Amino acid sequence: MFPLLSLITFLPLIGGIVVLFLPRERVRVIRWTALGFAWADLLIVLGLALGYSQAVPGFNATIVGAGATAAYYSVVHEQVTWIATQGFNLNYSMDVDGISLLLVALTSLLTVICIGASFRVEQKVKNYMAFMLLLESGILGVFLSSNLFLFYIFWELMLIPAYFLVGSWGGEHRIYAAIKFVLFTSAGSLLMLAGIIALGYYHQKLAGGAYTLDIPTLLNGKLDSTVQMWLFLAFAAAFAVKVPLIPFHSWLPDAYSEAPAPVTVMLAGAMSKTGAYGFLRFCIPLFPDAARTLAPLISTLAVTGILYCAALALAQVDMKRLLAYSSISHLGIIMLGIFAFNAQGIEGSVMQMVNHGVTIAALFLIVGYIETRTGTRRLSDFGGLAKRVPVLATVMFIAALSSLGLPGLNSFAGEFLVLLGVFQSSVIFGVLGTAVIVPAAWYMMRFFQGVMQGPRKTDGPVAALERKNILSDIQLGEFLCVLPLLFLIFYIGFQPQPLIFLMEPAVVNALQHFASALIH
Amino acid sequence: MGLTLNHFLVLGALLFCIGLYGALAKRNAIAVLMGIEIMLNAVNVTMVGFSFFNKVKPYSTYLTGQIFAIFIITVAAAEAAVALAMIISIYRKRSTVDVGEINMMKW
């Protein structure tokens, strides 16, 4: 069988290596090669999605018949035995289902956009592009691997390029931001490593046989609830930092605001989804009892994050930090939906992952454009820019509306589904989650109006630029980068059904497995 | 009463402690070296004593302790040679063999 998933995962890595061997001076060649590899990957992913969507109904039937244990079904399944002795049995296995397919598509799309948006980078272009592609490889691997060992490898692999990208190409406080980012994430992921080692061990003790970390095998075991609790916490440590949930979030504003705009897009758009995906794909199915017991805790953290970070976003003076806090707030909604444990909640969450990826990417890109023009991100420096840059203002307006959940744009459908699900499981969380709409609208409008409308500034860097009349509107290349995102904002807003169609069987299976795996 | 094992052991322990004190408390590298040599000789005394009065008869290999002592003596000689060479070379450069003063590197 053709290793399609491995190709998808490793193509960017190969691209990165190829880029590294190009001559340093040929900057244009390097850029276009990197973009070419990203495009190729995106096209393969789209092909896979097309094939998958054709296959879904048929598979759906067999899956329901196969029972709950086949939760981890796949269209394209890859498994190569890495090592098999009587003691150890580790496989290289990759799987895709509706949920991961959507996130894979999102990641590869964002990579294309980010590499396109990074054509401005002048310093160490070669390494920058290589790291960008490596980052894509890591994130794709996280979404596609179905063996915990492999998963962990990709999980850490995505950290290294992110560290370099933030630390070497970032702003003034980049080193502080990068080290903080890595320390937070690696503290979490090392705890997860302990959890992975222990999970394999306890599973081996329970089921006998070899030490294995294959998810389908692990899903069959029913660990006792104390063990589940500890392991859940160990795994949750890694995912909660990545999402981030509220007490573990302090790395995020620093990292997002110091990283160059395209890198921020990757971090916020694609990488933050790995945390939520981890909860959905690993924490809940592997430790269902613990998940149910701890759901109120996680939901509380999520709601606190939603409201607290929305309030913090209101108080920010830096545009990127504002978007960073809004991002935490939105991811809280996703977490809330996942821990509602019903179809609407989870479907809404997955959809919201895609939506948030699209919207926040557009917003960060636009902030990046503004920053390259004016050299500042302070909200108080701006005012009344719309006259000068009408197209940019329009694009920003659409993205801002999408972010605050206007009906007819993408986020509405997702948030609506999530809240529907949450209300079903807990009215209090539902009410609190819904309440965020007010501050969300407020800070987004403050953001947009503060920059684009209102009185023009008479002093400050932006005013100086305006006087010199060198403030240009969005350029063609920049616009082409945002265009796919705008298209998706409208398309998903009008037509969310294809997404749900793709993910529904996977969600149903996950829920079935969850229901059957609980110890009663 | 003749010599017993305890005599050897006490002598060995005393010598070892004297050597230990010398190695830890002396500042002069030569004195430290002498302390270490005394410790090694304490080991020799103990070894020979055990070898002679071995309590655990069925598993004793009668001569092991004494052979071991000979090995220790040989090795100690080699060590002393290397150490003295080293101390001389340091003395040539620094005109001191005070171990407290040889402290360029800290932490």
Add this chain to the structure above:
Amino acid sequence: MSFTFIASAADWGRIAPELVLAIFALLILLTDLLLPQAGKKGMKAGDGGNFIVLPVLSLVGLAGALAASIILFNFGDYLPAFNHMIGSDPGTLYAYFIILTASALGILLSPAYLKRLNLLHQGEYYALMLLGTVGMMIMVAATSFLTIFLGLEMLSLALYILCGFVMRRATSRESSMKYFLLSSFASAILLYGIALTYGATGSTSFAGISNYLLHRADLLHLLPGAHVPAPTLLLIGMGLLMVGFAFKVSAVPFQAWTPDVYDGAPAPVTAFMSVGTKAAALIAFARVFAIVFAPISNDWMPVVWAITVLTIVVGNILALAQSNVKRLLAYSSIAHAGYLLIGVVAGGTVGLSAILFYLFCYAFLNLGAFGIVSVLERADNSGSNLSDLRGLWYRQPLLAGLLAFFMLSLAGFPPMAGFAAKYYIFYAALQSGHPELLIIGVLASVLGMYYYLRVIAAMFMEKEAAAHTAGVATSVPTRPAPVSGRRVNSGKPGNNAAATAVAVKPPTAPLSKEKTSVVAEKALERPVVIKGWTTWAALGITVAGTLLMGTALAYWLVNLAVYAVGVMMRVM
């Protein structure tokens, strides 16, 4: 009572690897005499100084020893030789592979370093490297305390001299002195422990001791299986042994010598001994405690557990404060010794095979990292400070990339070897019922992340100091390399008068006697470049090893280690 000693021809075959190396060490000394020398040794850098013949000869010797080990591994009878003095079991042979790897890589790193620092006593250098290797091999192979002692002293004597090999460098002399004093002190303590153990058990061979421990119930006419407390003498002996071994593996609280010795010694020697000595001492430690003293593990386990935890935590914490990569690596090697000790606590096949596998991986990682340090290091032992590394990426992308690679793998990032090693040793901890070690180890690794990544931050993220920025745009500063003859440094101030006039930067070294030579070195400092095909080969091998051991070879090597340890525990 009869005492029989039989040395058969087969016995000599069982120690063939050591024999080959020892013979080659002597050959090197002889060859050195025959090689042409331009000028008097140590006084003048001659053009005729030959930097190829001797390393090649020693590499041939190492290859021969490796071949002998492989043959023994596949076709040997695994029996101990010379009356239970020295073993030839697969566990031992596996350890030989580790030590030979470390030695070969250390020797590959040496020629360029020796040439750069103008060290001409090559015959002694390579012969001592090989003899040190033989000492380490004897120590890991030992199945008797006598052999352990011999191996230990052999490796120590060689390393005392090698540490002080850069005679004109004060730190090197100091390193050698400190190493000698503390190490022979530790040896004396170890020996006293051996003496007391011998007194308590009546034997110095491991077979005799474990026989005694297994049958002491019969000896005391008790019921078989009854709990017999270990005799006090044995307890004291074990305590002293533990202190001695802890010194040798540089476990906290006996680690104080490690950073100073590693820092002052020439970088290739540091590279070699940081892995070789550690492997030798740790495997001997594991063999004595986890195999021979296994029946009375209740008595020593708490102490070793405490040492392990202390070593992991304190080693990592102390490393946080370091601002010099060489010292940082020394502290990190303490922390790694802590991780390795987990294997001793875990014990059994899993624990011991975890130690072997970890050491094998560590050999590649650490030699790679120290290899880069050896390229960076200048004659006065500067060059590896974080401030020197600042912006290295902009000047020397390859060098910076390699160091970053090794730092990441030391920090335990997958898919490099460091990760696989840690994974397996943590698994061993869990399987032997020590989940607390797993958690402590994992949390301490977070500290490790910090200091390894700080090195990367210095190289990749901090821009250069203003004085150096001229060279940033173009890749390498194009200062002409000084003529090698002018780099002569005999330590006499007068010779360098011309050079000192150029230097305006005040020296940082506190010693007035050395001031001039330090200044001279700085004035003539040249851009750091990787030189010599041997260095390239060493770095290539370490990179390939680091990657392969973490991915493709990991499981094969683990299985091999499990098999080796299984046989080792049976044969003993």
